[in-house]
Amino acid sequence: MEESKSIMNFRPEIKVLDATIRDGGLVNNFDFSDEFIRDLYKANVKAGVDYMEFGYKASKEIFDVNKFGKWKFCDEESIRDIVGENISDMKISVMADVGRCDYKKDIIDRDDSVIDMIRVATYINTMPAAIDMIEDAKSKGYETTCNIMAISNAKESDMDVALEMLGKSDVDGIYIVDSYGSIYPEQMRSLADKYLNIGEKYNKQIGIHAHNNQQLAFANTIEAVGRGVNLLDATMSCMGRGAGNCAMELLLGFLKNPKYNLFPVLQFIEKHINPLKESGTVWGYDIPYLLTGRLNQHPSAAIDFTRDRRSDYAEFYQWLLERE
């Protein structure tokens, strides 16, 4: 039976990307200690993780450097201070948002950088700008991916056009991004098939970045794997905006490639994630995120609700329904 075969064996093409700093930084304004980042780097290398994302290449013209930790900006020196020349098998990525990155200036030639991959995040209506960023990064020598956000609200016909545009571009990988955590597994399988068709046609890898609003981030990730998706985002203990992401500890527990090792991840969580949670940094599945996810809405209202320590869920749900 094909399904058993796929769960017993592994595809060497699968690559795991740790997005703890980048998506987790949205929870704490990138205010991580250097020890946290250093230990995360070591844990990822030991765990066999394929890529570690250090944060955003955000524009210092737009964002105040005094209001965010350094991983919002990912200066070359900041990364080198942690990884040196990165003499490991793990590659390094950063994310660049359309409209929030001075990419022509801030992204230097890959020969001069310790970064290996630029991931361009875009909404579907800014695809030409995203492709310009991708071509710029590609011409500088980087691996590139495009992460199309908020697709659960996009029209299918627009999606088809966007995927064709990306297919014809130089991008190496295209990510399915469930920004609102609203996608159910059977929908994820259909989406994966749609993206994989483009991937096959244009020789692109397909990736997935899931959110956990309905406790489906891990399920959606492994369902996408079952269809042929190879680039998998995860974060330590789900750390990420709102309900967080697919947990690294769940994902590495599932993947059968013997290169992956769960122990360094468990040690990292014990040493760094538990204290972070105890210090009051809040993320993860909770009722308000379920409600925005279920309604296919941005989690910002749920983040505010949680920050205000409210628990009037029924009132909140009514309010969400009325603004739809």
Add this chain to the structure above:
Amino acid sequence: MEESKSIMNFRPEIKVLDATIRDGGLVNNFDFSDEFIRDLYKANVKAGVDYMEFGYKASKEIFDVNKFGKWKFCDEESIRDIVGENISDMKISVMADVGRCDYKKDIIDRDDSVIDMIRVATYINTMPAAIDMIEDAKSKGYETTCNIMAISNAKESDMDVALEMLGKSDVDGIYIVDSYGSIYPEQMRSLADKYLNIGEKYNKQIGIHAHNNQQLAFANTIEAVGRGVNLLDATMSCMGRGAGNCAMELLLGFLKNPKYNLFPVLQFIEKHINPLKESGTVWGYDIPYLLTGRLNQHPSAAIDFTRDRRSDYAEFYQWLLERE
């Protein structure tokens, strides 16, 4: 596309069973206030839940009535004290464990009882005893189901025999039970198909009772629904042993039958579940449960680990691996 159709529409045959007291009682020795139970009953009726399980019919010869709350025993008077004659559309169930229930004496004729359904829980090697209990309950006038526990450790050939035995019995429903929370969605789909084949052959409904060790309880439940499973167990905010169960709030948010209503569930959680958690009653997804689930082991070691407030996950994982 069939998949979209199934997610947009609903099957009226689907029945939701609230197992909060029964599985949740394993967390707090069934020490619930009467107000909790009364409000839970009202919330379930308003939410359109189809069955509410009040607890176990445990033997008072085996279990000390002073060490457990009354829902371990579910005396007729205890249930009537909450529901009166139960003049609602919701039915009432109790669970009876093979070898731990004086069923001939303690389960009275349905005509004299407010209970509608007896769910018999068994391991695969005590199937003849389970069938004796089922026939006894059936002859007294009850709806009956059989919940075969710990199937992730059973041989497939034994499963086939057990399902054939049940098929030929008078039982109304057969549950897939993922006791250890170790089953992945693609395995759940195969299991569902196996049970549904028996269900079709012998005219039995198939059900699912999932555990959340790998954050897959909800995903596995809705994947089983997609194959044709109709009897769905859920609990308020996942309350249940160890990592808990499929969350009622997630399940009712997914089901499209307009008879289901999420608001009473949200109100119940706000009023009763949050205070219960704040009082120190602990359940739900956490690293130790992921580890036992991943290794297909009983959660008891993880429950002890959590109770002892340990966080040396790597040490614990090593210990679990060594005892395999």
